[in-house]
Amino acid sequence: MAPQGSDFVAAGRPPLLRADQLKPSDILCLSGSWTIETLKEADHQVDEILKSPTSYRQLDLSGLNSLDTSGAWIIIRLLRGLKLQLSDATPINPDHVSLFEAVAETNQTVPQSLPEPGFFISTFEKxxxxxxxxxxxxxxxxxxxxxxxxxxxxxxxxxxxxxxxxxxxxxxxxxxxxxxxxxxxxxxxxxxxxxxxxxxxxxxxxxxxxxxxxxxxxxxxxxxxxxxxxxxxxxxxxxxxxxxxxxxxxxxxxxxxxxxxxxxxxxxxxxxxxxxxxxxxxxxxxxxxxxxxxxxxxxxxxxxxxxxxxxxxxxxxxxxxxxxxxxxxxxxxxxxxxxxxxxxxxxxxxxxxxxxxxxxxxxxxxxxxxxxxxxxxxxxxxxx
Known part of the structure; x- marks a missing residue:
């Protein structure tokens, strides 16, 4: 994650993150190229954001240069890790709206597995x-x-x-x-x-x-x-x-x-x-x-x-x-x-x-x- 107040938008480079403290909300700004070529670095930086104690209430996507399915999936994972909704990511490029919605629908949270049945239930089932x-x-x-x-x-x-x-x-x-x-x-x-x-x-x-x-x-x-x-x-x-x-x-x-x-x-x-x-x-x-x-x-x-x-x-x-x-x-x-x-x-x-x-x-x-x-x-x- 980059220091506060710095601009790290760079076409062709891995996606970079910068955090700006704005009142009254905490905004996380995303910039750069979020595609399959930068998937590894993006995933690593998202892990760092989710591990940090800082909490964010909004994502700023105005600095995105390019986006594909892989990048959209990483951003959706970031939103879920921060317990945010897709509506908390602004502004979204109209060309990216359908991509985010498709990824959000096909990558629903996996439900927790049911507990193992007891001995008697397993016996009757068998x-x-x-x-x-x-x-x-x-x-x-x-x-x-x-x-x-x-x-x-x-x-x-x-x-x-x-x-x-x-x-x-x-x-x-x-x-x-x-x-x-x-x-x-x-x-x-x-x-x-x-x-x-x-x-x-x-x-x-x-x-x-x-x-x-x-x-x-x-x-x-x-x-x-x-x-x-x-x-x-x-x-x-x-x-x-x-x-x-x-x-x-x-x-x-x-x-x-x-x-x-x-x-x-x-x-x-x-x-x-x-x-x-x-x-x-x-x-x-x-x-x-x-x-x-x-x-x-x-x-x-x-x-x-x-x-x-x-x-x-x-x-x-x-x-x-x-x-x-x-x-x-x-x-x-x-x-x-x-x-x-x-x-x-x-x-x-x-x-x-x-x-x-x-x-x-x-x-x-x-x-x-x-x-x-x-x-x-x-x-x-x-x-x-």
Whole structure:
């Protein structure tokens, strides 16, 4: 800020300020060029004025040589810092009036942010959002289920609409290529169950009954449930990522413009392939789990394979095997529908793709465990 009573009007130089004490008001005089070229210096001088203890009641703009949007914004900031109105800046060049008014309207004071809600309010808010999200998911799943049923009924009268090439392709990826990891996992789980059962039952002299434990647990629950969880993490996430990537690249919109049915082209082949593949993978998991339990008992408890097979034949029945087979298509339908629905909801960012892929796996596993529990209650009630 320049000393009192000095004239610092200089064209082409940074904007300069001078303060004159006039009775009865304190007037701050602005002079020079207030443009983008002098923005840094003007901003610095305005900061000094606002930090000074001197109070001003009026701005004298008669010394302004040139003004643009940047300079007008600095002057408006100065007025607000001094708690003055635009009417307190005089005289204003008629050419600058509209510029000052536009800047004053578009640079309103930012309202203060609301205080953070408390714990209970935040909890209820999050619960409400989750309920709305669940409602949206139910609507989308109901829509996809209806469309899939329509496609299957249409395929009865028009088999070519089912796109068998795409179905076989997805069966290869979701079924055949998953056999090694499913077999290895089930083998290890069967061996672990057998070892823990033999260790606990040995102290009661009931070690041979671990064969019943392995047979019933693997065939009814563990085999198909662990296989479904593995498929949800492996194939379900792949479905979401594939469809989500197509959504991000606007390929799905292009297919709609071309007149293609997205349900028939993208979703139905994946659903049908998974419904066929998961029961077959469950069969592989059951056999591997029983083999793993037999090998472990042979090495750990000295139960020969012949004894193991004969005891296992008496311990399990056809209904024990059918329980897992019946649950497999329902779990496959859950995985396919949720994965595809999450893929269709992907936005335009990589963060959205990752979030939807994670949600697809989590939701699939949760619903599969819930459905498995409902089936267990049902079969126990009917004595099957």
């Amino acid at each position: 619960t409400g959002k989750d309920v709305v999200e669940i409602y949206k998911d139910i609507r989308i799943l109901a829509y996809l289920t209806g469309e899939i049923v329509t496609c299957l009924l249409k395929g009865i009268f028009k088999p070519r609409s089912l796109r068998f090439t795409s179905i076989v392709h997805h069966m290869d990826h979701t079924g055949l290529k998953a056999v090694p990891i499913v077999a290895l996992m089930s083998f290890l789980v069967g061996a672990i169950v057998a070892q823990q059962g033999a260790f606990q039952l040995r102290q009661f002299g009931a070690e041979p009954f671990v064969i019943d434990l392995v047979g019933i647990l693997v065939l009814r629950e563990v085999g198909i449930l662990l296989t479904a969880i593995l498929v949800a993490g492996r194939s379900g996430s792949a479905f979401t990522a594939e469809i989500g990537s197509m959504k991000m690249r606007e390929e799905i919109d292009a297919m709609r413009v071309m007149g293609l049915n997205i349900i028939e082209v993208l979703i139905a082949p994946r659903v049908i392939a998974l419904i066929i593949s998961l029961p077959l993978l469950g069969l592989v998991a059951n056999l591997s789990g029983l083999v793993g339990g037999g090998v472990l008992l042979w090495a750990y408890s000295d139960i020969s394979p012949t004894t193991y097979i004969n005891w296992l034949r008496d311990a399990v029945a056809i209904n024990t095997f059918m329980v897992g087979v019946i649950k497999a298509p329902f779990m496959a339908l859950i995985i396919a529908l949720i994965s595809c629905s999450e893929g269709l909801q992907v936005g335009g960012s990589a963060e959205s793709l990752g979030r939807r892929t994670t949600a697809a796996v989590v939701k699939s596993i949760f619903l599969m465990v819930m459905v498995d529990g409902l089936f267990a209650i049902f079969f126990a009630a009917v004595g099957y």
